[in-house]
Amino acid sequence: MARTRDDRNRHAATRLPGLTIDSCNLALRDADGGGFIGDRASQRAFRELLDLxxxxxxxxxRDPFGRTPTDAIGKKEIDLVLVGGDPDAAHLVHAAIEDHAERLAGVIRCFLAQPEWDGVKRIVIGGGFPGNRTGALSVRRAARLLKLARAGVDLTLLRHDGDDAGLLGWVPLAPARMQRHDAFLAVDIGGTNIRCGIVAPRLDARDDGSRATVLERTQWRHATDAPDRDEAMTRTAAMLNGLIAHARTRGLRLAPFVxxxxxxxxxxxGAILHGAHNLPGDWEAADFRVADALQARLDRIGGRxxxxxxxxxxxxxxLSERPRMTGVRRWGVLTIGTGLGNASYTTRRS
Incomplete structure (x- = not known):
């Protein structure tokens, strides 16, 4: 059956007005390491390179970091080394950045070689790692390496804070009737944190969504509490119900959409087929649907x-970067965190 022109009313929509989501979560196997290609350039990979x-x-x-295990060195501590820290420590970090940048450039070339990424000319780099000085430097260096290799692709960092981008990207995905409200709810579930927020599309200010903003956000570091799946759903719903009450207090016309x-x-x-192994419990079970589990625990919004x-x-x-991609026909995203998330898109002119 042919795809509809706009399938935002279903899970995992692939066709939006003016945009097609061509691929996501491509699992490219690493023939050398036995894992996935993306693991070569993950945040964990940077730690391994620094340790080496x-x-x-x-x-x-002597080692300027002393006996502190590499995994125990804080992100801020590593960043501070680059702005006036011990010169020997700075040398180690810069060397690891160069190693990681070479890995990242190689991973990007692997993605560009896939049919789903053919013709991609710009890649947004997101995730937690580029939010630090160390990660941002690695991305800049990888961009230079790709330019020297004439790979024909540009790299750009997220314009928004990474914590907000995972919420703001729902602006183009929300069904049109939901976008007519003042705001809606969004959730970003990661292997370490779950973030919930109230998103104001502000399409009356700019119809491309570039003025969208997160009005309120809450976060739970579930990795610290090690909950089971039901506890994670209950806690997430409680965060959302708190935001529903907050929106009501502020007089916001909240859409009945999450x-x-x-x-x-x-x-x-709505089933998660694979790739949810870092989440608490079995989210890939055949009889489990995140949407149903949350919906059963949520308060009604505006009586609905x-x-x-x-x-x-x-x-x-x-998709949080879509307003900046209108002049690019084919573009992609790589999110560098515990693993390496990926997606590719095509901007349509009609």
Whole structure:
């Protein structure tokens, strides 16, 4: 059956007005490592590269980070080394950045070689890693390496804060009738945190969604509490119900809609087919639907039951940059975090 022109009313929509979502969550196998290609350039990979440099390539008479395990060194501590820290420590971090940038450039070339990414000319780099100085430098260096190699692709960082991008990307995904309200609810589920927010599309200010904003946001670091799946659903619904009450207090005309971004391959019926292994419990079970579990726990909005829709988290984060991509026919997103999320898009002229 032919796709409809606009399928935003279902989970994992692939066709929006003026845009097609061509692919997401491509699982490219690494023939050398046995895992996935994206793992070569993940945030964890950077830590491994820094650890390797510490063990074999530090300058001076001793490791400038002492006996602290690499995984225990804070992100801010690593960033501060680059702005006036110990020169030997700075050398290690810069060397690891160069190693990671080379890996990232290689991973990008692998994606560009896939049919789903053929013709991609611009890639948005998101996720938690580029939000730090270290990650941003790696992306800039990878962009330079790709330019020197004449790969024909530009890299750009998220314009929004990464925590907001996973919520704002629901603006083009929300059904048209929901966008006529003052705001709607969105959720960004990750392997470490779950974020919920009130998103104001502000389409009256700019109809391309570039003025959209997150009015209120709450966050739960579920990795610390190690909940089971039902506890995660109950806690997420409680966060959303708190935001529903907050919107009512503020006098916001809240749409009865919740957009949920999560890792993995989402089917049109809302099932998560694979890729949710970092989430608490079995989210890929045949009888489990995130939308149903949340909907059963949510308060009514304006007297109506909320419509809950799911999509892949990389797709949603990439869509937060859609207003900047109108002049690019084919573009993609890579999100660097625990793993490497990915999606590709085509801008349509009609």
């Amino acid at each position: 440099r510490r063990r074999h390539h530090f300058t001076g008479s 957009g949920v971004a999560c890792p993995g391959q989402v089917a049109p019926d 039951q909320a419509q809950v829709r799911l999509h892949n988290d990389a797709v949603v984060q990439g």
